[in-house]
Amino acid sequence: MSAAVGRRHTRLEAYDKVTGAARYATEYPADGVAYAWLVPATIARGTVAEVDTTAALAVDGVLAVLHHGNAPRLVPGVDAEVFRLQDPSVHFRGQAVALVVAQTSEAAREAAGLVRLRYDVQPHHTRLTAGDDGFYRPDHVNPSYPTDVLTGDFDAGFDAAEVRLDLTYRTPSYHNSPMEPHASTAQWRDGCLVVHDSSQGSGPVRDVLARLFGLPPESVRTISRHVGGGFGGKLYVKVQTVLAAMAARHVDRPVRLALTRQQTFGPVGYRTPTIQRIRLGADRDGRLVAVGHDALSQTSQVTEFAEQTAVYTRHMYAAPHLRSTHRVTRLDVPTPFWMRAPGFTPGSFALESALDELASACRVDPVELRLRNDTPIDPTSGQPFTSRNLAACLTDGARRFDWAPRDPTPRARRSGRWLFGTGVAGCTYPARVRPAAASAAALPDGSFEVRINATDIGTGARTALWQVAVDALGAPPDQVRIEVGDSALPAADVAGGSMGLTSWSWAVLRACERLCDRLGAASGPVPAGGLLVEVSTDEEVAAQPTLPRFAYGAQFAEVRVDQETGEVRVLRQLGVFAVGRVVNPSTLRSQLIGGMTMGLSMALHEVGAFDHRYGTWANHDLAGYHVSSNADVPAVRAYWVPDADVAVNPLGIKGAGEIGIVGAAAAIANAVHHATGVRVRELPVTLDKLLVG
Structure with missing residues (x-):
């Protein structure tokens, strides 16, 4: 009998998904189901002074309007992010301040627009700037990494280096935007709560719901058989799950609650904007002597979430002197949360872009520079990696991409109005169990x-x-x-x-x-x-020993740029990865290509445009928040090298869901520089940033 592991296989649920038989969170049958609609706050900071529900309750079919004055009580101290409709405080624009429950979704939506709220408004502060005096050192960065790491003597090493770069990179906020929005169907049966939930883990959702509603865990069941994407935004319980359960208890019937696309921009998490200072000290051959990575990010007034932006740099390349720090400031914004390869995605953009700048300064090929700084020893812990096939990914990728004939001179390749360029970046992500x-x-x-x-x-x-x-x-x-x-x-x-x-x-x-x-x-x-x-x-x-376990990869990209308009077109992306033993080549390739495509989107299109006057994103829908679509995406190729690692688990498997996005934006930005000679250090790469001089 042929082995199943390592062979292509169609997804078991493929037929059900394409025929519509697969049910998602708000598609499960429920007798007497009601529908809920969220009412978001329209201020960034203050308190709800008055709630007028008269007009909303007059809409035919409306069953209830819940707010802080009448909503069922939750157990405090469990999770501040979902402790909603319990007090009049408003911590960010878009926070849930009321909930309408009706017999139809149309009635619930109409009534939600008729809820009248009067606020006591307070001044708000929502802008992340390097000069903010509110930055502080968190106890750790998410999920449990040390806030700062120092090996060697960074200051002395950097000052003594033959080549020194001191650069700042910026990334905006990003939004997970899965196809299925955050959605739940909740019902109570004989004192027990059953929730069909669009979640990335029903166990933790069950546990939080049990504590919030004062129930033993065995009295709560959460079901997430099919989930239409998450990208980290559906990890752990979210506000719609709690509100659906709360409403179902209040009206004594099943309740469905699906957030609108606009309502998913912020209140359920997003990738924080970052400001990153990278300092590289090297010898003239491009060998790193000192690496510094200082990351600034934001969190909310509700919950501390410190993005692990500089953790990427701690494990990627050899350097005897290394310093990485994180500082965070509390703003009147929603709480950032996990988004595909949190920290490693923005961190890789900064470091891998800086390495490209170092390669230019040292006149060393960017692939060769990374190979010269490869290391079998983790720079932070001093322990050998359980496996490290970064060099194999770089060399195999360069061969497949036909990197060798590349002329390193910017603006060297052109055809008519178009300038052509190629770029590379390394990538890594932890292999956790x-x-x-x-x-x-x-x-x-x-x-x-x-x-x-x-x-x-x-x-x-x-x-x-x-x-x-x-x-x-x-x-x-x-x-x-x-x-x-x-x-x-x-x-x-x-x-x-x-x-x-x-x-x-x-x-x-x-x-x-x-x-x-x-x-x-x-x-x-x-x-x-x-x-x-x-x-x-x-x-x-x-019983596993604590060892540095990582997956690796190399990202390559080719772009063309219109020298008159600044239009950027990605012609091709190619990635080679070391992600452990391959179980299903079909689904692995899908995951890697998906991540690379998301990295393209990050490089050229995605930006949460925040309107600081009102404390919200101006482009809070998929019309204004541009996610790369078919016309934007070129030929994307993903390959892998042998990498089974039984020090990770007995099957030698590593995760592959996130590494595809890591480094992809840097490879594209590096290719844009090669094409134009313009270095863009703040994403996305837009026309205005290229039309200079």
């Missing part, structure tokens, strides 16, 4: 069933886990079924941090191995009720 549990059952008819509370947010995780199970059981593929996405299943962590498949596959492997052992030891047929085992990897994961 978390404990998980899974069950495997043998049934009397010869089939098998594997169950685990993994979440497939469109990545193909369900199919990859099924492939692992097929091989571990040694069974015909059509005799193995898998169930995921339900908090009633064996516990597993969230689909985030590129640790989903890495963690879940370990548990599935062990459950299937244990079942095979039981079957081998048993005499006679499988009993009528089946044979079930459940296994947790808690002890195995806890």
Whole structure:
């Protein structure tokens, strides 16, 4: 029998998705369902002084209008981000200040526009600037990295370097914008809460809901069988989930609540804007002596979220003297949150752009410069990496991209009005593992069933886990079924941090191995009720030594730029990655290409345009917030090198959901510089930044 792992396989749920049979959070049937509509604050800071619901309640079909004066009480101190409709404070524009519940979504929307709110308005401060006197040193940066890291003597090393660069890079806010917005259907049954939720992890959602509503965890069930994307924005419980549950309890019937596209800009998280200072000291051959990375970002008045922007630099290239710092300031804005490869995405833009500038200063090829600064030893911990195939990615990528004939001179290639350029960037992302549990059952008819509370947010995780199970059981593929996405299943962590498949596959492997052992030891047929085992990897994961584990890659891009208008067109992107053992080449390639495309979008199009007068994003929809579409995206090619790493998990798998975006924007910005001679240090690369001189 051919091995399932390593072979292409169509997603198990593909037919259901293309035919519409796959149900998402607000599509599950519910008797007597009602619909909720959010009323957002229209000020950036202050308090709600008065709520007039008269006109809203007069709309036919309206069941209730909830606000801080009448909403069901939540248990305080659980999660400030979702502690809504409990007090009159307004911390940012777009915060939920009321909720309309009606028999139809149309009635709920109409009534929401009729809720009259009077505010006591206070002055607000929403602008991130390097000169802000409110910057402070957080205790740690997300999720648990040290705020600052120093190895060697950076100041002395930098001052003594033959070549020194001191550069500042800026990135704007970015918004996750998954196809399915944040959405939930909540219903109460005999004192128990059941929620169908668009979430990247139903287990943590269940736990927070239980605490907020004062319930034991077993009285809450959250289900996320199909999720229409998340990109980090759906990790953990969000405001619509809590409000749907609150409303369902209040009106005593199931309630659906889906945020509008506009309402997803801010209140459920976004990538913070950053200001990054990069200092590079090197010898004349481009070998790094000192690297400094100081990152500034913003958080809200509600919750501290410190983006791990400079963590990327701590592990990427060799340097005897390294300093990285993070400072954050509290503004009257929504709380930033995770977005695909948090920290590493903006951090890689700054460092990989600076390395391109160093290559120019030293007259060293950008690929060669990165190879010269490769290292088998983690610069921060001093420990050897469990595997490090950055050099393989760079050399294989350069070969596939035909990098060697490149003339390094900016503006050297042209055809008519068009200038052509190529760029490169390295990339990395941690290879994390978390404990998980899974069950495997043998049934009397010869089939098998594997169950685990993994979440497939469109990545193909369900199919990859099924492939692992097929091989571990040694069974015909059509005799193995898998169930995921339900908090009633064996516990597993969230689909985030590129640790989903890495963690879940370990548990599935062990459950299937244990079942095979039981079957081998048993005499006679499988009993009528089946044979079930459940296994947790808690002890195995806890026993792992603390070692630097990372995935790697190399990003290449070619652009053309109209020298008269500044129009930029990406002609091709090529990436080569080292992401552990490949389970399903089809879904892996999809993930890598998706990340690279998102990086293109970051480089040229995406920007949260914040209107500081009103404390909100002016382009809070997909008409104004430009995400790259088909016409913007060229031929994108993703490849990988052998990289199985059993120091990560027994299958040698690393995560691949995030590394595709890391470094992609830098490669494109570097290509734009090669084409035009103009260095853009503030994203996105727009026409006005190129039409200089």
